[in-house]
Amino acid sequence: MLSTAPSAEVAETVGVLSDFMRFMVTLPHTEGLTLSELGVLNGVIGEHAMRISELADMQGMTQPGMTQLITRMERDGLVAREPDPADRRAVRVVARPRGRKLFNQRDASRLALFGRLYEHLDETDKRRLHDALPVLSRLVEINDALGS
Numbered sequence: 001m002l003s004t005a006p007s008a009e010v011a012e013t014v015g016v017l018s019d020f021m022r023f024m025v026t027l028p029h030t031e032g033l034t035l036s037e038l039g040v041l042n043g044v045i046g047e048h049a050m051r052i053s054e055l056a057d058m059q060g061m062t063q064p065g066m067t068q069l070i071t072r073m074e075r076d077g078l079v080a081r082e083p084d085p086a087d088r089r090a091v092r093v094v095a096r097p098r099g100r101k102l103f104n105q106r107d108a109s110r111l112a113l114f115g116r117l118y119e120h121l122d123e124t125d126k127r128r129l130h131d132a133l134p135v136l137s138r139l140v141e142i143n144d145a146l147g148s
Contacts, residue, residue, distance in 0.1 A: 027110050033102060036061070036069055037078065041095060041103040044079060049092035051084065073099070 006014070025035065033041070039059045043050050050058075056066035070093055073079045078099030084090040095103070118126065 024110070024114070027113050033078075033106070037073055038103065038106065040066075040069065040073060040093070041078065041099050044093050044095045045100060045103055049082065049084075049094045051090055051092055055093060078102070
């Protein structure tokens with residue numbers, strides 16, 4: 001827990017990054033997928049097969065809530081459950097072709113839409129944005145290392 005209030009610079013940075021993240025998440029059409037479903041697909045496509053408990057932790061959900069979500073996604077043909085070879089009592093969730101296709105379409109749509117916006121930036125702003133990427137990546141690494 002922080003003992004002092006964040007500086008005005010930190011507060012401004014968080015505000016801008018929050019607006020940007022909200023913008024990036026909602027940028028493309030999601031083909032009717034919820035943000036939770038997109039998060040699950042991101043996990044099982046990026047990490048391959050994942051346990052329900054891992055997905056629940058990743059999404060900040062309870063395990064029963066994630067189980068219900070996975071059941072609905074299974075019914076919709078987005079994911080499937082398969083036995084975990086490391087633990088016969090457990091199952092892993094994997095992306096089905098339909099889930100992979102919808103997720104990839106969403107990523108392509110987001111890239112195209114962002115690309116159109118990016119072209120409105122002048123070269124100086126494009127360079128500034130690009131130069132900030134290592135710092136943003138480092139913040140993700142620090143967060144992962146701290147287990148936040």
